[in-house]
Amino acid sequence: MYDPVERAEGVGRIIGSEEKRKYYRFRPAPFYGGIATADCVGCCLRCLFCWSWHIVVRPKETGRFYSPEEVAQNLLSIVRRKGFHQVRISGNEPTLHRSHLLRVLQLIPKEIHFILETNGILLGHDRSYARELSRFPNLYVRVSLKGVCAEDFARLTGAKSEGFGLQIKALENLVEEGIDCFPAVMANFSSREEIRKLRHRLREIRPDFYDFEEEELILYPFLLENIQRAGLEWTGGRILE
Numbered sequence: 581m582y583d584p585v586e587r588a589e590g591v592g593r594i595i596g597s598e599e600k601r602k603y604y605r606f607r608p609a610p611f612y613g614g615i616a617t618a619d620c621v622g623c624c625l626r627c628l629f630c631w632s633w634h635i636v637v638r639p640k641e642t643g644r645f646y647s648p649e650e651v652a653q654n655l656l657s658i659v660r661r662k663g664f665h666q667v668r669i670s671g672n673e674p675t676l677h678r679s680h681l682l683r684v685l686q687l688i689p690k691e692i693h694f695i696l697e698t699n700g701i702l703l704g705h706d707r708s709y710a711r712e713l714s715r716f717p718n719l720y721v722r723v724s725l726k727g728v729c730a731e732d733f734a735r736l737t738g739a740k741s742e743g744f745g746l747q748i749k750a751l752e753n754l755v756e757e758g759i760d761c762f763p764a765v766m767a768n769f770s771s772r773e774e775i776r777k778l779r780h781r782l783r784e785i786r787p788d789f790y791d792f793e794e795e796e797l798i799l800y801p802f803l804l805e806n807i808q809r810a811g812l813e814w815t816g817g818r819i820l821e
């Protein structure tokens with residue numbers, strides 16, 4: 581079992597170089613009604629169902645370094661070409677390089693909606709990170725919870741179960757700092773009873789969190805192997821041949 585905050589520091593040293601950060605792709609994506617997407621390299625978790633598993637486990641070998649200016653330029657050029665109004669950083673974990681992320685946010689015009697998809701570990705660990713993000717009114721944060729309880733989190737990520745508390749804390753910090761945010765939950769391995777308990781727990785943070793988004797699990801063949809090897813049972817999801 582690893583500590584996800586310590587891992588964030590270690591991986592952060594691999595994927596960051598001064599203000600630059602590693603990315604492996606820039607693309608238009610159909611999600612959210614059309615969004616310019618920068619796929620970053622490096623994560624502090626190892627989720628067994630991660631669709632970008634091959635990137636997560638090889639941060640040294642994957643991608644190249646981009647400055648915040650290059651990232652913003654690439655995103656805005658996709659926005660102009662496709663007529664989009666939204667950008668996001670996705671792929672792996674966008675929060676691992678703090679100053680880089682804050683600078684990219686600064687460079688995106690306020691009329692463009694910026695969606696930050698995160699596992700929330702670092703936002704839960706350090707409230708000042710959420711405070712810094714609160715400067716950006718065009719920001720929306722989607723916190724992806726790995727399971728519905730601490731035990732699920734440990735089984736699904738291989739990390740210490742305390743990490744789940746950091747994910748919940750991230751939502752608390754974001755709400756307290758006035759940031760637009762919402763939880764998405766990987767609930768495909770959990771019982772309805774455990775899911776119900778999480779709904780009640782999240783409602784205490786903000787009433788509408790009760791209706792959190794349940795993430796759809798798409799089982800690519802390599803993920804199926806990961807999951808079967810770990811002996812996990814899933815209660816939903818789609819299998820791709």
Ligand code: SF4
Pocket residue numbers: 623624625626627629630631632633636671672673699
């Ligand atoms: S947090 Fe996201 S990017 Fe990181 S391993 Fe889990 S699913 Fe993959």
